[in-house]
Amino acid sequence: MPFAFFISMAYQIEVTHLSKHYQVHEKEPGLMGSLRSFVARKYRAVKAVDDVSFNIGQGEMVGFLGPNGAGKTTTLKVLAGLLYPTSGKATVLGFTPNKRENAYLKQFTLVMGQKQQLMWDLPAQETFLVNQAIYEIPRAQYDATIKELDDLLELGPIMKKQVRKLSLGERMKCELAAALLHRPRVLFLDEPTIGLDVTMQARIREFIAEYNRRYGATVMLTSHYMADVTALCDRIIVIDKGRLFYDGNFRALIERVAPYKIIKLQLAQPTTAEALAQFGQVESCNGLTAVLHVPRATATESAARLLSQVKVEDVTFEEPPVEDIIREVFAGIGKDEARGAR
Amino acid sequence: MRYIKLIGLFLKANILVELEYRANFIAHSLVSLGWVSITIIGTTVFFTQTDTIGGWTFYETLVISGLFTLMGGLIQMLLQPNIQKIIEMVRVGTMDFVLTKPVNSQFMASMRYAQLFSLVDVIAGGVIIAFALGRIGFSPDGLTLLLFAVMLLMAVVIVYSIWMVMATCSFWFVKVGNLTELFNSVYDTGRFPVSTYQGVLRIVLTLVIPIAFITTFPAQAILGKLEPGMFVGALVMGAVMFAFSAWFWRYAIGRYSSASS
Amino acid sequence: MGRKYLALFRSAWMLSLEYRAEGVVWMMTNLMSIIMLVVWLSISHGGPVGGFSSGDFVAYYMVGLIVRQVTGVWASWGLSDDIREGALSPQLVRPIHPIHRHVAANWAEHVMRLTMLLPIVAVVLIITPDARLYLTPISIAAFMLSLLGAWLVSFLSDYAIGILSFWTSQATAFTQAMQGLKVVFSGILAPLQMFPAAMQGALNWLPFRYMLAFCNEILLGQTRDERLLFGLAVQWAWVLFFFILVRILWKLGARSYGAVGA
Numbered sequence: 001m002p003f004a005f006f007i008s009m010a011y012q013i014e015v016t017h018l019s020k021h022y023q024v025h026e027k028e029p030g031l032m033g034s035l036r037s038f039v040a041r042k043y044r045a046v047k048a049v050d051d052v053s054f055n056i057g058q059g060e061m062v063g064f065l066g067p068n069g070a071g072k073t074t075t076l077k078v079l080a081g082l083l084y085p086t087s088g089k090a091t092v093l094g095f096t097p098n099k100r101e102n103a104y105l106k107q108f109t110l111v112m113g114q115k116q117q118l119m120w121d122l123p124a125q126e127t128f129l130v131n132q133a134i135y136e137i138p139r140a141q142y143d144a145t146i147k148e149l150d151d152l153l154e155l156g157p158i159m160k161k162q163v164r165k166l167s168l169g170e171r172m173k174c175e176l177a178a179a180l181l182h183r184p185r186v187l188f189l190d191e192p193t194i195g196l197d198v199t200m201q202a203r204i205r206e207f208i209a210e211y212n213r214r215y216g217a218t219v220m221l222t223s224h225y226m227a228d229v230t231a232l233c234d235r236i237i238v239i240d241k242g243r244l245f246y247d248g249n250f251r252a253l254i255e256r257v258a259p260y261k262i263i264k265l266q267l268a269q270p271t272t273a274e275a276l277a278q279f280g281q282v283e284s285c286n287g288l289t290a291v292l293h294v295p296r297a298t299a300t301e302s303a304a305r306l307l308s309q310v311k312v313e314d315v316t317f318e319e320p321p322v323e324d325i326i327r328e329v330f331a332g333i334g335k336d337e338a339r340g341a342r
Numbered sequence: 343m344r345y346i347k348l349i350g351l352f353l354k355a356n357i358l359v360e361l362e363y364r365a366n367f368i369a370h371s372l373v374s375l376g377w378v379s380i381t382i383i384g385t386t387v388f389f390t391q392t393d394t395i396g397g398w399t400f401y402e403t404l405v406i407s408g409l410f411t412l413m414g415g416l417i418q419m420l421l422q423p424n425i426q427k428i429i430e431m432v433r434v435g436t437m438d439f440v441l442t443k444p445v446n447s448q449f450m451a452s453m454r455y456a457q458l459f460s461l462v463d464v465i466a467g468g469v470i471i472a473f474a475l476g477r478i479g480f481s482p483d484g485l486t487l488l489l490f491a492v493m494l495l496m497a498v499v500i501v502y503s504i505w506m507v508m509a510t511c512s513f514w515f516v517k518v519g520n521l522t523e524l525f526n527s528v529y530d531t532g533r534f535p536v537s538t539y540q541g542v543l544r545i546v547l548t549l550v551i552p553i554a555f556i557t558t559f560p561a562q563a564i565l566g567k568l569e570p571g572m573f574v575g576a577l578v579m580g581a582v583m584f585a586f587s588a589w590f591w592r593y594a595i596g597r598y599s600s601a602s603s
Numbered sequence: 604m605g606r607k608y609l610a611l612f613r614s615a616w617m618l619s620l621e622y623r624a625e626g627v628v629w630m631m632t633n634l635m636s637i638i639m640l641v642v643w644l645s646i647s648h649g650g651p652v653g654g655f656s657s658g659d660f661v662a663y664y665m666v667g668l669i670v671r672q673v674t675g676v677w678a679s680w681g682l683s684d685d686i687r688e689g690a691l692s693p694q695l696v697r698p699i700h701p702i703h704r705h706v707a708a709n710w711a712e713h714v715m716r717l718t719m720l721l722p723i724v725a726v727v728l729i730i731t732p733d734a735r736l737y738l739t740p741i742s743i744a745a746f747m748l749s750l751l752g753a754w755l756v757s758f759l760s761d762y763a764i765g766i767l768s769f770w771t772s773q774a775t776a777f778t779q780a781m782q783g784l785k786v787v788f789s790g791i792l793a794p795l796q797m798f799p800a801a802m803q804g805a806l807n808w809l810p811f812r813y814m815l816a817f818c819n820e821i822l823l824g825q826t827r828d829e830r831l832l833f834g835l836a837v838q839w840a841w842v843l844f845f846f847i848l849v850r851i852l853w854k855l856g857a858r859s860y861g862a863v864g865a
Contacts, residue, residue: 369771369773369776370773371777372780373776373777373779373780373783376783376784377779377783378847379781380783380784380786380787383787384786384787384792384793387787387793387797387798388642388646388793388797390797390798390799391646391652391653391797392646393677395642395645395646396645432638503854524634527633527634527635527638528634530634530635530638531638534642538641538642538645539642539645540641540645542704543641
């Protein structure tokens with residue numbers, strides 16, 4: 001059951017049967033191939049987004065997952081008004097994004113971790129001033145926002161240094177600040193933490209959460225780092241090859257794909273896999289250590305039984321790692337398709 | 343109002359950047375002066391073999407050389423840096439930031455950068471014009487100067503429009519840099535009065551790639567030889583070209599799909 | 604070495620085919636020469652100018668188109684970019700000097716463009732009634748030799764300027780200055796015979812003539828016998844000069860590049 005179904009307020013982002021197709025030119029390998037495509041080019045239609053529907057309510061933080069080329073960025077760009085949908089409809093805050101009305105442009109922001117809007121040779125505050133003029137932010141509000149962003153991101157010293165002299169993390173802080181000066185109500189964040197070290201990733205994440213809390217902003221986030229998504233988003237949307245694969249509560253997905261818990265055992269005396277098989281699925285067993293997957297529903301019971309029957313030095317219970325779950329989700333998609341093709 | 347404030351901010355940013363690279367200023371000033379002398383030497387070489395080119399005397403042609411330098415300076419100062427940036431932004435995808443801003447995207451994309459040291463060329467061009475006029479012994483009156491100013495403005499509008507159209511092509515073609523090279527070599531025809539060129543070439547240079555409106559006609563204006571038809575033609579040409587460039591930009595944006603889709 | 608070149612050449616050629624508009628557009632940049640031809644034709648309308656008839660101007664500029672195509676170089680731009688963006692480092696650790704990559708790229712473009720240009724030039728020369736070339740075994744051989752020399756002078760001098768990027772971020776400004784000087788003094792703007800006699804004397808010793816005009820003069824039969832030998836001697840002296848200059852600059856530059864650890 002989609003999580004959004006339970007939210008009673010009006011949706012801020014509505015996407016219905018959205019498709020975005022485009023043509024790419026195929027290059028053949030080799031010398032003859034490049035000669036041939038020099039004369040007559042072959043084109044192939046790519047379905048970047050294919051009949052995708054979802055709704056997002058105000059203040060929600062939604063993680064957007066999928067392998068490379070799944071259509072995440074394309075969807076974000078459609079929502080930001082950069083791409084026209086081939087068919088279907090997208091509405092954000094009641095606007096049609098691709099009309100790019102100023103009233104709409106002033107209410108959202110787009111951050112792309114791999115691209116930057118800051119002026120390279122100048123301190124970030126010069127870009128801030130340009131954005132202040134572009135978004136017509138009143139002086140007082142501008143000062144207040146800068147002060148607030150400074151508190152949250154410790155911008156003070158770095159916004160006065162030339163951007164090219166900043167570290168990647170410092171640059172990202174400034175990028176975020178530049179993107180949030182006009183206090184947008186909707187945030188489209190495409191890989192905002194890419195390339196950053198773990199501590200900096202965590203800082204950025206905290207900041208996004210704090211911004212969401214303070215302003216009730218709606219956030220759509222794509223990331224390669226699962227930690228970003230687990231930390232920020234209750235709800236995730238998974239797409240692959242342009243098609244919506246899953247939309248709903250993150251926990252629910254875990255239950256569905258990985259309905260088990262992991263028990264790691266440190267045994268007192270060597271045991272065989274056969275002996276452990278009665279408690280759950282044995283993933284590995286080599287003498288004194290073993291890893292078991294036990295069904296979620298009966299996890300406690302199995303564990304109790306196990307502890308009473310086997311001599312154990314140490315035991316830990318773990319949730320399946322999110323990366324594995326997602327990998328399994330995508331593997332599942334592959335299998336579905338293979339089946340569908342036959 | 344907001345746009346004026348933005349131009350001010352862009353200008354400030356450009357000055358700051360140029361102060362960053364002080365050495366540039368000196369190097370480029372020298373290069374500019376080198377180019378100016380080449381232009382003058384070039385014109386002089388022709389006149390060692392002939393008295394008139396296309397019916398223009400040496401000093402009259404020198405007025406054209408001056409305009410050629412002045413407009414070339416304006417192109418390098420205001421157009422080239424922005425166009426290069428547009429091409430780059432389309433290639434790496436940062437054009438998205440421009441398009442998601444609540445300002446006119448053509449303004450934002452084409453007015454942002456300036457290469458201020460090319461001011462040297464603009465000034466040098468002005469000096470050449472003044473020098474040539476002095477040698478001819480012609481001092482333009484108020485009306486002539488006004489007409490000249492209008493013709494110059496139209497020349498700027500026309501050049502801007504041509505460059506915008508070329509930059510807009512970068513939404514479809516990867517190496518638009520070559521297109522600007524092409525324009526630069528066509529612009530070289532502007533060193534000489536358009537009457538130098540015969541037949542189809544003259545028509546092309548007047549109506550298709552209107553180089554005549556950029557150097558020859560303004561030169562005629564400051565020399566007091568402007569015909570009414572040219573004046574009206576310049577106004578019409580400027581308006582049409584500008585409207586086309588704006589339409590083409592909007593059309594391209596409409597069709598724009600970023601490289602990474 | 605031959606195999607390496609073939610591989611470099613192949614990849615450069617594929618790159619140049621990748622953007623089909625480019626070749627055409629670059630062809631059009633030869634317009635500068637055409638424009639000058641048109642201007643001279645309009646001047647020589649009433650009779651020969653400086654010893655050149657209209658047909659001579661056509662022959663001069665048509666040969667010039669080919670020479671310019673062969674001597675067109677832009678390696679210094681690529682080299683400057685590579686040095687500034689640090690892309691040179693991976694090339695330095697390869698067992699082949701980066702100059703060879705630039706040479707291969709340069710010739711890949713030449714081959715493609717010459718195949719487009721040659722037929723056009725031939726047709727123009729045939730249909731222009733009094734456009735005559737001076738074609739003897741010796742003049743053709745001398746032309747080919749001077750063409751090779753012209754390319755070497757152009758390429759090596761351009762490369763020497765490109766190497767300056769090791770020390771200054773403004774090397775491309777020098778390249779532009781060089782291009783400007785070339786337009787005027789190599790014979791693109793006007794055949795050098797049009798210049799005042801005193802200037803011609805100086806131009807005989809400067810490298811610019813040997814990047815273009817010298818080749819043209821050989822094929823038009825304007826420079827023969829001992830003046831031809833003198834020209835070839837000066838040209839190849841410049842080749843040697845720039846060759847040594849490139850070697851020295853590269854050594855110094857690579858050392859300072861390594862010292863910074865970029």
